[in-house]
Amino acid sequence: MADERRTRGRAGPGLPVLVLAVSLAAAGPVRAQVAAPGLDQGFGQGPGQATDPNLPGPLPGGRDPATFALRNTNPALPGALSRGVGRPGGASRFVARPRTPPQRRTRPPTTAITRQATQAATADDGRLRPIVQLPVSGVPDLTTGAPLLRRRTIDPLDPYGPLGIRLGGLTLFPALQQSVGYDSNPDRSIYRRGSMALLSQGELRVASDWSSHALTGAMRFGYFLYPDNPNADRPDGDGAMRLRLDVTRDTKVDIEGRYAISTQRAGSPDLAAQVRDRPLVAAYGGTVGVTQNFNRLQVTVAGLVDRQTFENAQLSDGTLLRQDDRNANQFGLRLRTGYEIRPGFTPFVDTLVDTRVHDFAVDQSGLRRDSNGVTVRAGSSFEISRLLVGEVSGGYLSRHYADSRLRDVTGPVIDGSVTWAATALTSLRIGAATSVSETIVPGASGILTRTAVAELTHDLRRNLRLTFTGTLINNDYQGTSIREQGYSAGIKLDYRLNRWLGVRASYAREMLRSTAIGSSYHSDTYLVGVRVNP
Numbered sequence: 318m319a320d321e322r323r324t325r326g327r328a329g330p331g332l333p334v335l336v337l338a339v340s341l342a343a344a345g346p347v348r349a350q351v352a353a354p355g356l357d358q359g360f361g362q363g364p365g366q367a368t369d370p371n372l373p374g375p376l377p378g379g380r381d382p383a384t385f386a387l388r389n390t391n392p393a394l395p396g397a398l399s400r401g402v403g404r405p406g407g408a409s410r411f412v413a414r415p416r417t418p419p420q421r422r423t424r425p426p427t428t429a430i431t432r433q434a435t436q437a438a439t440a441d442d443g444r445l446r447p448i449v450q451l452p453v454s455g456v457p458d459l460t461t462g463a464p465l466l467r468r469r470t471i472d473p474l475d476p477y478g479p480l481g482i483r484l485g486g487l488t489l490f491p492a493l494q495q496s497v498g499y500d501s502n503p504d505r506s507i508y509r510r511g512s513m514a515l516l517s518q519g520e521l522r523v524a525s526d527w528s529s530h531a532l533t534g535a536m537r538f539g540y541f542l543y544p545d546n547p548n549a550d551r552p553d554g555d556g557a558m559r560l561r562l563d564v565t566r567d568t569k570v571d572i573e574g575r576y577a578i579s580t581q582r583a584g585s586p587d588l589a590a591q592v593r594d595r596p597l598v599a600a601y602g603g604t605v606g607v608t609q610n611f612n613r614l615q616v617t618v619a620g621l622v623d624r625q626t627f628e629n630a631q632l633s634d635g636t637l638l639r640q641d642d643r644n645a646n647q648f649g650l651r652l653r654t655g656y657e658i659r660p661g662f663t664p665f666v667d668t669l670v671d672t673r674v675h676d677f678a679v680d681q682s683g684l685r686r687d688s689n690g691v692t693v694r695a696g697s698s699f700e701i702s703r704l705l706v707g708e709v710s711g712g713y714l715s716r717h718y719a720d721s722r723l724r725d726v727t728g729p730v731i732d733g734s735v736t737w738a739a740t741a742l743t744s745l746r747i748g749a750a751t752s753v754s755e756t757i758v759p760g761a762s763g764i765l766t767r768t769a770v771a772e773l774t775h776d777l778r779r780n781l782r783l784t785f786t787g788t789l790i791n792n793d794y795q796g797t798s799i800r801e802q803g804y805s806a807g808i809k810l811d812y813r814l815n816r817w818l819g820v821r822a823s824y825a826r827e828m829l830r831s832t833a834i835g836s837s838y839h840s841d842t843y844l845v846g847v848r849v850n851p
Contacts, residue, residue: 475779476815476816477779477780477813477815477816478816479492479816479817479850480816481524482851486525486526486527487523487524487525487526487532488523488524488525488526489521489522489523490520490521490522490523490524490850491519491520491521491850491851492519492520492521492848492849492850492851493518493519493520493848493849493851494516494517494518494519494520494821494846494847494848494849495515495516495517495518495846495847496514496515496516496518496821496844496845496846496847497513497514497515497516497844497845497846498513498514498516498842498843498844498845498846499511499512499513499514499842499843500512500513500514500541500543500840500841500842500843501840501841501842502838502839502840502841503541503543503546503549503840504546504548504549504582504583504584504595504838505582505583505584505827505829505838505840506582506583506584506835506838507584507835507836507837507838509838509840510545510546511545511546512543512544512545512546512549513543513544513545514541514542514543514842514844515541515542515543515544516539516540516541516542516844516846517539517540517542518537518538518539518540519537519538519539520535520536520537520538521535521536522534522535522536523535523558529563530560530561530562530563531559531560531561532558532559532560532561533558533559534556534557534558534559535556535557536554536555536556536557536558537554537555537556538552538553538554538556538578539552539553539554540552540553541553548593548594548595549594549595550594551580551594551595552578552580552597553578553579553580554576554577554578555575555576555577555578556575556576557573557574557575557576558573558574558575559571559572559573560572560573567609567610567611568607568608568609568610569607569608570605570606570607570608571604571605571606571607571608571619572603572604572605572606573603573604573605574601574602574603575601575602575603575604576599576600576601577599577600577601578597578598578599579597579598579599580595580596580597580598581595581596581598581627581630582595582838583595584831584835584836584837584838585836586756586758586794586799586831586833586836587756587757587758588630588638589758590630590632590633590638591632591633592630592631592632592633592638593631593632593633594631596627596628596629596630596640597627597628598625598626598627598628599625599626600623600624600625600626601623601624602621602622602623602624602647603621603622603623604619604620604621604622605619605620606618606619606620606651607619613656613657613658614654614655614656615654615655615656615657615663615665616652616653616654617651617652617653617654617655618650618651618652619650619651619653620648620649620650620651621647621648621649621650621651621669621671622646622647622648622649623646623647623649624644624645624646624647625643625644625645625647625755626644627640627641627643627644628640629641639681640757641676641677642675642676642677642679642680642681642757643675643680643755643757644675644676645673645674645675645676645686645755646673646674647671647672647673647674648671648672648674649669649670649671649672650669650670650671651667651668651669651670652667652668653665653666653667653668654666655698660700661699661700661701662697662698662699662700663697663698663699664695664696664697665695665696665697665698665710666693666694666695667692667693667694667695667696667710667712668691668692668693668694669690669691669692670689670690670691671689671690671692672687672688672689672690673686673687673688673689673690673755674687675687680757681757682757682759684720684722684723685718685719685720686718686719686720686723686755686757686762687718687719688716688717688718688719688762688763689716689717690714690715690716690717690753691714691715691716692712692713692714692715692730693712693713693714694710694711694712694730694732695710695711695712696708696709696710696711696712696732696733697709697710704737704738705735705736705737705738706735706736707733707734707735707736708733708734708735709732709733709735710730710731710732710733711729711730711731711732712729712730713727713728713729713730714726714727714728714730714751714753715727716753716762716763718762718763723762723796724762724795724796725762726753726762726763726765726795728751728765729751730751731749731751731767732749732750732751733748733749734746734747734748734749735747735748742775742776743773743774743775743776744773744774745771745772745773745774746770746771746772746774747769747770747771747772748769748770748771749767749768749769749770750767750768751765751766751767751768752766753765753766754766756794758794758797758799760796760797761794761795761796761797761799762795762796763795764792764793764794764795765792765793765795766790766791766792766793767790767791768788768789768790768791769788769789769790770786770787770788770789771786771787771788772784772785772786772787773785773786780812780813780814781810781811781812781813782810782811783808783809783810784808784809784810784811785806785807785808786805786806786807786808786809786825787804787805787806787807788804788805788806789803789804790802790803790804790829791803798832799831799832799833800831800832801829801830801831801832801833801836802829802830803827803828803829803830804827804828805825805826805827805828806825806826807823807824807825807826808823808824809821809822809823809824810822810823811848816850817849817850817851818847818848818849818850819847819848819849819850820845820846820847820848821844821845821846821847821848822844822845822846823842823843823844823845824841824842824843824844825841825842826839826840826841826842827839827840827841827842828840
């Protein structure tokens with residue numbers, strides 16, 4: 318009996334033990350599923366700990382963002398289970414919510430500093446422009462401004478931004494514009510004779526989208542028609558194409574081609590006579606340069622070739638005034654050395670040595686106008702908070718002429734271009750340039766020209782842009798008493814109806830005061846037109 322009681326007593330606790338064993342065996346697969354293979358099962362285990370995909374790096378202490386949740390149950394992770402696994406209806410109640418809110422389907426406002434490349438502002442139609450000049454110091458193009466570092470890529474959701482025409486890795490942005498208005502002084506002379514104005518203009522911008530190398534450029538050509546003063550009809554255009562070849566990580570080759578077409582105004586001191594129409598002036602050339610980086614040191618060597626030609630002028634009495642003795646070629650060699658002190662701040666020293674050779678050794682006045690020039694500048698390119706970018710430099714230039722009767726041209730040089738993003742919708746661009754242009758005024762060796770420009774752009778709406786422009790110019794005819802001072806001020810309004818159609822209205826006021834008799838003038842130009850972006 319005792320043995321039977323002892324046997325019955327042992328069998329009593331055996332049933333709970335058996336039930337517990339069966340329960341543990343059934344719970345084993347569930348535990349295996351909750352612990353995803355390949356991920357750490359403990360807390361604070363170092364490299365193996367779980368991370369939140371929405372946060373940079375592992376979570377503090379290896380904890381899950383939901384402090385009391387099981388690890389590795391983020392539904393965003395591959396192979397992970399929701400918290401409701403093993404409980405009917407738990408998935409709909411305990412599923413982890415995404416921590417990043419869905420992106421809003423809105424577009425940022427169109428701004429000047431962050432505007433797309435397809436919406437870059439163009440130069441004012443009626444700005445004061447000096448005679449086309451050969452490049453002297455190779456300063457940045459004032460009509461294009463410094464590169465904007467915060468440009469956005471083309472936004473296909475923007476209903477007003479042209480998408481361009483894709484040709485492989487190139488995107489072309491053509492534009493056609495037809496304007497009509499009134500010009501109070503088309504001849505830009507002391508004798509004012511107003512006329513209705515018709516402007517036909519075409520533009521083409523090119524931008525590449527290559528993994529290496531780059532091709533960018535812009536070309537513009539326009540023609541002014543004055544029905545009430547046909548002798549004032551004239552073309553006007555300029556452009557440049559730039560190709561960058563990335564030979565190695567530290568070596569690149571830059572190739573540039575450029576051109577400019579303009580006309581001489583009737584009251585120019587170089588003409589010194591009344592002409593029937595405005596003679597053409599054309600300048601074109603190119604630059605090939607190599608840039609080598611030695612860690613922070615950057616060295617650039619470039620060769621420049623340019624040519625300038627003048628059309629013969631027809632006087633009011635029908636005779637021909639020859640100007641082919643003014644045609645000249647310029648050959649230059651440029652050396653620039655810069656050192657990057659910190660990202661966005663690179664001081665440099667730039668030296669340009671050039672020579673100008675005319676088609677005729679002696680001009681009509683019996684002077685030898687061939688010359689040699691040296692320009693030395695020191696400055697820096699900079700970037701401050703990605704809101705202020707540009708390049709500013711100063712130095713000294715000297716030009717010596719072959720004829721001892723012509724005085725050397727010397728003087729200080731101030732060059733540069735700066736762009737400032739004042740606000741999200743407003744940008745300001747300012748620039749300055751100094752150069753020496755050719756002249757045939759008796760006794761004058763050259764024209765020392767100083768130019769300053771400013772452009773203020775403000776976006777009133779996504780498709781409505783207001784632009785203010787201003788230009789100051791000073792011409793000093795070296796060796797004579799002729800001095801010229803002028804300015805141009807304008808306002809322009811662009812209203813884009815859709816991607817390919819827009820309306821533009823502009824007004825420009827020009828004034829030039831000269832000590833030469835009959836060379837001063839002032840004019841007002843009003844234009845309204847339609848712009849098409851195919």
